[in-house]
Amino acid sequence: MTRESDALISHCPQCGSQALTWPSPKHFSCADCGFVLYLNCAAAVAVIMECQGKILFGVRKHEPQLGMLDLPGGFVDQGESAEEAVRREVQEELGIAIHDMRYLFSFPNKYRYRGIEYDTLDLIFLARWDEPPAVKAADDLADALWVSHDAVEYDKIGFGSLRRAVRRYLEIEYPGLEGGCP
Numbered sequence: 001m002t003r004e005s006d007a008l009i010s011h012c013p014q015c016g017s018q019a020l021t022w023p024s025p026k027h028f029s030c031a032d033c034g035f036v037l038y039l040n041c042a043a044a045v046a047v048i049m050e051c052q053g054k055i056l057f058g059v060r061k062h063e064p065q066l067g068m069l070d071l072p073g074g075f076v077d078q079g080e081s082a083e084e085a086v087r088r089e090v091q092e093e094l095g096i097a098i099h100d101m102r103y104l105f106s107f108p109n110k111y112r113y114r115g116i117e118y119d120t121l122d123l124i125f126l127a128r129w130d131e132p133p134a135v136k137a138a139d140d141l142a143d144a145l146w147v148s149h150d151a152v153e154y155d156k157i158g159f160g161s162l163r164r165a166v167r168r169y170l171e172i173e174y175p176g177l178e179g180g181c182p
């Protein structure tokens with residue numbers, strides 16, 4: 001079984017043995033002490049913030065995808081719901097509170113950080129405003145931009161999962177939304 005983590009995890013964390021086998025891409029076991037570790041998919045959230053025909057994009061301040069467009073969001077913490085993660089991340093990154101949101105759909109993603117590729121499942125939410133909230137980019141975001149639907153440049157969106165999410169939202173979900181264009 002090939003996986004980049006094969007080379008990165010060369011010793012058993014419990015006994016130090018190098019007799020590791022990878023029965024599947026997502027778990028390894030130690031032949032000497034029986035230690036088993038599953039490298040499960042991490043949950044992450046992203047929110048499409050919609051106002052007056054525009055979507056809010058963040059500009060990434062850090063690797064991976066430094067300088068590329070992003071949706072507000074991030075990894076779900078242990079013990080946290082997806083909705084709580086959305087509220088926390090939007091508060092941290094934009095300084096505003098989200099009250100109403102609805103779940104749209106999910107896409108898998110790969111998140112490379114310091115040489116390790118993490119598998120994530122990105123849960124996409126929608127939050128809409130009648131008037132643009134006063135956002136201030138912070139934390140992982142260098143800037144925040146409202147972009148008209150027809151001006152979205154997909155190749156500037158850093159993560160494949162979020163490119164797919166914005167495309168699906170604009171081309172499939174959005175035209176069918178109750179009440180049409182805000």
Ligand SMILES: [Zn+2]
Pocket residue numbers: 012013014015016017030031032033034035
């Ligand atoms: Zn071991």
